[in-house]
Amino acid sequence: MSDDMTAVVIYRCGMNTPRPDPDAVQWMTYAELARRLGIDVNSAKRRAYRNGWRTQEPNDPRDRTVRVAVPLDILPPETSADASADGRASLDTSADGMASADASAVTPGVAALAALLDRTIAELGQARAELAQERARRVEVETRLGILLAEEKFLSRGGLAARLRRVAELRYAK
Numbered sequence: 809m810s811d812d813m814t815a816v817v818i819y820r821c822g823m824n825t826p827r828p829d830p831d832a833v834q835w836m837t838y839a840e841l842a843r844r845l846g847i848d849v850n851s852a853k854r855r856a857y858r859n860g861w862r863t864q865e866p867n868d869p870r871d872r873t874v875r876v877a878v879p880l881d882i883l884p885p886e887t888s889a890d891a892s893a894d895g896r897a898s899l900d901t902s903a904d905g906m907a908s909a910d911a912s913a914v915t916p917g918v919a920a921l922a923a924l925l926d927r928t929i930a931e932l933g934q935a936r937a938e939l940a941q942e943r944a945r946r947v948e949v950e951t952r953l954g955i956l957l958a959e960e961k962f963l964s965r966g967g968l969a970a971r972l973r974r975v976a977e978l979r980y981a982k
Contacts, residue, residue: 833877835864841878844886 836844842852856863862877962968 832880833862834880834883835875835877837873837875841876844883 838849838852838856841856842849845852845855847855856876856878861879864875864877866873866875
């Protein structure tokens, strides 16, 4: 891959974007944090306490809404559902609903995942066919084993020898 092509891939994949400052925080309520992380409110409180995030009590004693300073680097990207719930503006999107800056970077990844999915489905079909063959073979082996065990049981009890003696006695008794 040429250096120019590598630069294009790095730019399109967002690999040249700086990491957020670990001191950068967003003040949010426990309910907002829970919704953003997709967890329960009590789990959000425990996580804030466990990580030692700063909290801010309101000045009004009637207002019991506590805010917590959440580091930006642990927050997932805000979805349009989060933005509309918070009343903030959502991302500028193209006609197909995807963010225009991300669409070109996502398309090759989606194509690769689709190809991987197709291969995996084909391998799964082949494995299922092999499993069906092995199950049929197992039934054959179990049937043959049952027959052999019955014959062995019959022979071990002296069944064949006793029958042969009885046949011989009947023949010579005449």
